[in-house]
Amino acid sequence: MRLGTAFCYATQRFPDKTAIISGEGRWTYRELDARVTRLAGALWERGLRTDDRVAVLGRNSHRYLELSIALARIGAWMVPINHRLLVDQIAMRLRHSDAQAVVMDEAFLPMVDKLEPDLRQRLRHNVIVLGERGVGGADSYEDLIRGGAPEPPIVDLSPEHPLYLGYTSGTTGRSKAAIVSHRAIVAGFLYKTLDFGLCAEDVALNPGYFWHSAPRDFALLQLYLGGTTIVTPEFDAETCLRLIEEHRVTNGFFVPTMFRMILDLPNHRDYDVSSMRVLMSGGAPLPTGLKDEVVERFGSALHEFYAATETRIVTTVTAEELATRRRTVGRPVRDIQVRILDEDGEPVPVGEVGEIYLQSPTLFSGYYKDEEKTRAVFRGNWFSLGDMGRLDDDGYLYIVDRKQDMVISGGENIYPSEVEDVLVQHPAVSDAAVIGVPDPRWGEALKAVVCLLPGSQASEEDLKQYCAERLADYLKPRSVDFVEELPRNPTGKVLKRELRERYWNDGDVRV
Numbered sequence: 345m346r347l348g349t350a351f352c353y354a355t356q357r358f359p360d361k362t363a364i365i366s367g368e369g370r371w372t373y374r375e376l377d378a379r380v381t382r383l384a385g386a387l388w389e390r391g392l393r394t395d396d397r398v399a400v401l402g403r404n405s406h407r408y409l410e411l412s413i414a415l416a417r418i419g420a421w422m423v424p425i426n427h428r429l430l431v432d433q434i435a436m437r438l439r440h441s442d443a444q445a446v447v448m449d450e451a452f453l454p455m456v457d458k459l460e461p462d463l464r465q466r467l468r469h470n471v472i473v474l475g476e477r478g479v480g481g482a483d484s485y486e487d488l489i490r491g492g493a494p495e496p497p498i499v500d501l502s503p504e505h506p507l508y509l510g511y512t513s514g515t516t517g518r519s520k521a522a523i524v525s526h527r528a529i530v531a532g533f534l535y536k537t538l539d540f541g542l543c544a545e546d547v548a549l550n551p552g553y554f555w556h557s558a559p560r561d562f563a564l565l566q567l568y569l570g571g572t573t574i575v576t577p578e579f580d581a582e583t584c585l586r587l588i589e590e591h592r593v594t595n596g597f598f599v600p601t602m603f604r605m606i607l608d609l610p611n612h613r614d615y616d617v618s619s620m621r622v623l624m625s626g627g628a629p630l631p632t633g634l635k636d637e638v639v640e641r642f643g644s645a646l647h648e649f650y651a652a653t654e655t656r657i658v659t660t661v662t663a664e665e666l667a668t669r670r671r672t673v674g675r676p677v678r679d680i681q682v683r684i685l686d687e688d689g690e691p692v693p694v695g696e697v698g699e700i701y702l703q704s705p706t707l708f709s710g711y712y713k714d715e716e717k718t719r720a721v722f723r724g725n726w727f728s729l730g731d732m733g734r735l736d737d738d739g740y741l742y743i744v745d746r747k748q749d750m751v752i753s754g755g756e757n758i759y760p761s762e763v764e765d766v767l768v769q770h771p772a773v774s775d776a777a778v779i780g781v782p783d784p785r786w787g788e789a790l791k792a793v794v795c796l797l798p799g800s801q802a803s804e805e806d807l808k809q810y811c812a813e814r815l816a817d818y819l820k821p822r823s824v825d826f827v828e829e830l831p832r833n834p835t836g837k838v839l840k841r842e843l844r845e846r847y848w849n850d851g852d853v854r855v
Contacts, residue, residue, distance in 0.1 A: 345503035345526055345527045345530040345531065346416070346501050346503060346505075346526045346530075347412075347413070347416040347507055347526050347529055347530060347564075348384075348413060348414075348415075348416035348417030348418075348419075348501075348526075349417070350530060350568055351376075351377070351380070351413055351567060351568060352377070353568075353570070354373050354544075354567060354568065354569070354570035355373045355374065355376070355377040357544075357570055358373050358544065358570045359372065359373050359374040360372050360373070360374060361373055361570065361572070362572050363375075363376045363567055363572065363573070364376060364406045364409065364567070364572070364573055364574075364575060365572060365573075365574045365575070365591065366405060366406045366574070366575040366576070367576070367577070368405070368406065369406075371406060373570070376410065376567075378494070379410055379489050380410050380413045380414045380417070381417075381492070381493075381494065381495070381496045382488075382489045382490075382491075382492030382493065382494060383410060383411065383414040383485075383488060383489050383492055384414040384415075384417040384418050384492070384496050384497065385492040385493030385494070385495065385496060385497060386488035386489065386491060386492030386493070387414060387415070387418060387420070387488070387492075388418055388493075388497040389492070389493065390470070390488075391470075392418065392420055392444065392445060392470075393418070393419075393420070394418060394419030394420065394499055394501070394505075395419065395420070395421065395506075396420045396421070396444045396445070397420070397421045397423050397441045397442050397443045397444055397445075397509065398415055398420050398421070398422055398423065398443065398444065398445045398446070398447060399423040399424075399425055399437070399438055399441065399443040399445070399446040399447070399448075400422060400423065400424050400425065400446075400447050400448070400555070401425045401427050401434065401446060401447070401448040401449065401452050401455075402427065402447070402448055402449040402452070402474045403427065403449060403553070403577045403578060404551075404553060404554050404559075404575055404576060404577050404578065405474065405575060405577065406575055407474050407485055408474075408554045408560070408575075409554070409560075409563055409564060409567065409573070409575070411447060411474075411485075412508075412560065412564060413564075413567075416507055416526065417496055417497075417499065418497055418499055419499045419501050419505055421441075421506050421507065421508055421509055422507065422508040422509075423437065423438075423441045423443055423508065423509045423521075424508065424510070424511075424554065424555035424556075424557075424560070425437050425438075425511075425555060426511075426553070426555050426816075427449070427452060427553075427555065428816050428817065428818065429816050430814075430815070430816055431455050431458045431459070433816065434455060435459050435460065435463060436519070437511055437519075437521075438459070438463060438467070439463055440519070440521065440712075440713070441509050441521060441712070443467065444466070444467075444470060445467065445470035445471070445472065446467055446470070446471055446472070447472040447473075447474060447485065448471070448472070448473065448474060449473070449474050449475070450473050450474070450475055450479055453471075453473065453479055453480060453482060456471060456482075468481075471483070472484075472485055472488065473485060501526065502526075503525065503526050503527035503530070504525050504526070504527055504709065505525060505526055506523050506524065506525055506709065507524050507525055507526050507528075507529055508524050509521040509522070509523060509524075509712055510522045510524055510557050510653040510708075512652070512653045512654065512757065520711045520714065520717055521711060521712040521713075521714075522653045522654050522708045522710075522711060522712075523708055523709040523710055523711070523712050524557075524653065524708050524709070525708070525709050527705070528656055528705075528706045528707065528708060528709070529561065529564075529656070530568075531656070531705045531706045532561065532656030532657055532706045533561075533564075533565045533568050535656070535657050535677045535678055535679070535680075535706065536562075536565060536657055537565070537569065538677075538678060539647075539657070539660045539677050539678075540595065540622045540624065540647060540660070541621075541622065542565065542566070542569060542571070542595060542622065543569060543571070544569050544570035544571050545571065545594075546566060546569070546571040546572070546594045546595050546621075546622075547566075547571060547572045547573075547574065547591050547592060547593045547594050547595075547619075548562060548563065548565075548566035548571060548572070548573045548574065548593065548594070548595050548596060549573075549574045549576075549584060549587055549588060549591075549593045549595075549596040550562045550563045550573070550596055550597045551576050551578070551579040551580075551583075551584055551596070551598070551602065552579065552597065552598070552599060552602075552627070552755065553578070556627070556755070557653045558597055558626055558627060558651065559597055561656075562595075562596075562597045562624070563575065566595075572591075574587055574591055574593065579602055579605075581602070581605040581606045581608075581609050581612075582609055582611075584596075584602075584606065585606065585609070585612060585615035585617065586615065588615065588616075588617050588619065588620060589615045589616045589617065589619075592619040593619060593620060594619055594620065594621045594622065595620070595621060595622040595623070595624065596620070596622075596623060596624065597624045597625075597626065598623065598624070598625060599625070599626065599627035599628055599754065599755030600625060600627070600628050600629070600630045600631065600634060600755070600787050601628075601754040601755060601785060601786050601787060602755075603625070603630070603634060603637075603638050604634060604784065604785050605785075607634075607637050607638070607641060612641070613641075617641070617642060620642055620645045621645055622645055622647060623638070623642050623645040623646050623647065624647050624648075624649060625638070625646065625647070625648045625649075626648065626649050626650070626651055627752070627755035628752035628753075628754070628755050628787045628788070629671075629673075629743065629752070629787065630648055631782075631784075631787065632670055632671065635648075635666060639663050639666075639667075643663070644662070644663045644664060645663070646662075646663040646666070647660055647661065647662055647663070648660070648661050648666065648673060648674065649661070649673070649674065650673035650674065650741065650743065652729050653708065654707065654708040654721075654727065654729065655702065655704060655706060655707060655708070655727070655729065656704070656706035656707075657677055657706065658676060658677070658680055658682070658702060658704065659673050659674040659675055659676050659677065659680075659682070659741050660674045660675070660677055661673060661674025661675070661740070662674075665740075669736075669740055671742055671743075672736075672740040672741065672742050673741050673742070673743055674740060674741065675738075675739045675740055675741065676702070676739070676741070679704065679705055680702060680703070680704040680705075680706075681702060681703045681704075682700060682701070682702045682735070682741060683700075683701045683702070683726065684696070684697070684698040684699070684700060684701075684733060684734060684735055685698050685699055685701055685723070685726075686698050686699075687699075689723055692734075694734075694735055694736065694737055695734055695735075695736060695737075696734060697732055697733065697734045697744050698732065698733075698734070699728055699730070699731070699732055699747055700728060700729065700731045700732065700733045700741070700743075701723060701726040701727065701728045702726065702727055702728075703725055703726055703727070704727075707727055728747075730746060730747040730748040730750075731743055731746055731747060732744050732746065732747055749761075749779070749840050751778075751779070751780030751788050751790060752780070752787060752788055753780065753783070753786045753787060753788045753789055753790060753818065754785075754786040754787065754818070755787075756818050758780075758790065758818065758819060760777070760778035760779065760790075760840075762815070762819060763778045763790065763792065763811065763815065763819055763820075763821060764776050764777060764778050766810070766811055766814050766815055767792055767794060767807065767810075767811065767821075770802065770806075770807060770810050771797075771800070772796050772797055772800035772801060772802035772806075773794055773795070773796060773797070773800075773802065773807070774795045774796060774797045775794070775795040775829075775830055776792055776793065776794045776795070776830075777792070777793045777830050777838045777840060777843060778790055778791065778792050778793070778821060779791055779793065779840055779843050779844050779847075780844075781823075781844070781847040781848070782847065782848060783822070789822040789823070790819070790820070790821045790822055790823075791821060791822065791823045791824070791825065791847070792807065792811075792821035792823070792824045792825070793824075793825050793826075793827055793830065793843055794807065794824055794825070794826055794827070795826070795827060795828065795829060795830060796826065804823070804824040807821070807824050808820060808821060808822075808824065830843070831843065
């Protein structure tokens with residue numbers, strides 16, 4: 345269960361088969377393995393070693409996948425970073441992860457000069473540009489491959505060795521970096537293969553950003569199996585339909601927002617998608633109405649699943665099951681146990697709501713440099729994401745609410761406290777709470793509920809602009825409501841459930 349060597353299977357079995365297709369070309373497994381081997385050797389020669397952290401800041405490309413495998417071979421930890429974040433948010437991840445090197449698209453190079461001096465000095469000799477040419481003292485990725493040794497360094501790794509750090513939320517000190525091992529990823533590959541029926545004959549399209557764990561995992565899984573994976577720099581609805589038709593794509597992972605954009609195209613029925621055998625949805629709950637539209641367009645290909653960076657895949661559900669069990673996220677996959685517990689840690693009766701706990705071979709190894717947060721999410725050997733749910737008589741899981749206040753908008757995990765911290769710094773704001781409200785395009789959209797200081801004035805546009813100047817685009821509130829007072833409990837905590845009641849019509853579901 346070591347990811348770097350696991351790909352040798354496909355190279356041995358299918359050396360001349362196309363492994364990756366992108367706008368830049370095609371690569372067989374033989375070519376892919378040669379590039380990965382030389383890249384691993386070049387990284388080793390420049391001093392990167394087992395347990396070093398290497399940050400990656402780039403859009404989707406074949407190089408992103410090559411780098412993932414090369415780092416796994418030498419035992420370095422990959423640190424994927426959201427390229428949509430602001431410089432200080434990126435710097436926080438570079439500093440917190442103790443990154444010794446950063447591999448990035450040329451477009452993001454100016455960010456390096458904006459880093460604090462000590463961080464810039466630490467990374468100065470280990471900036472690599474994902475492209476053909478070096479720029480401003482940064483080395484070229486392609487030059488590294490051309491100069492790398494044709495034989496890989498020999499590194500003995502345990503399956504428990506960390507593979508990457510996955511930042512699961514936040515842009516401040518409250519963010520968490522999940523340590524994900526080779527064992528967790530490869531075990532997750534096996535469960536996905538069995539549950540979704542994936543194989544070496546498949547052609548995969550996973551257009552989500554690779555700094556998200558799910559799109560990257562599904563793309564790498566297809567290479568692990570010996571199939572073909574198609575890479576696009578970013579999601580575009582019509583491009584995806586064209587690629588499905590052109591390459592006879594058989595499986596792919598899409599978040600609900602992507603489905604919405606595809607089905608909103610006036611010409612989406614002009615494309616032949618009959619080759620699509622497994623269409624996986626995750627990242628956010630798929631609204632019932634949209635689910636029906638997806639099934640009508642793509643047929644029984646639709647599968648939903650419940651998962652997270654810390655857990656990998658937990659449950660799956662098919663289109664046929666969804667027809668009779670609305671809002672379920674399915675039943676646990678092999679070897680994974682799910683329990684619903686009350687606040688005292690006792691199991692609740694079937695059908696009653698409690699906190700979801702699970703045991704799984706795919707669990708993460710804890711939060712990096714944060715034993716307190718790691719302890720907080722475990723009850724003995726049982727792990728919880730903080731979601732509230734229930735099980736029915738047949739073992740189907742239903743997510744009812746989030747114990748924490750996370751909002752999922754367009755597949756992005758957003759913690760409202762980050763936005764609230766910015767809003768309350770506005771000179772006219774005395775109090776603020778941010779919640780998720782229903783949105784037909786994004787699933788949930790951020791809404792700020794704000795109290796103004798007596799005698800102060802600020803409009804909705806004023807506050808949205810204020811946030812836009814201080815937060816990444818996806819963290820900006822899409823709407824603002826003004827109230828005299830926020831509802832709070834006796835200890836002063838804002839009652840966000842009460843706020844959400846005003847905007848959610850379905851009384852049983854709040855996600």
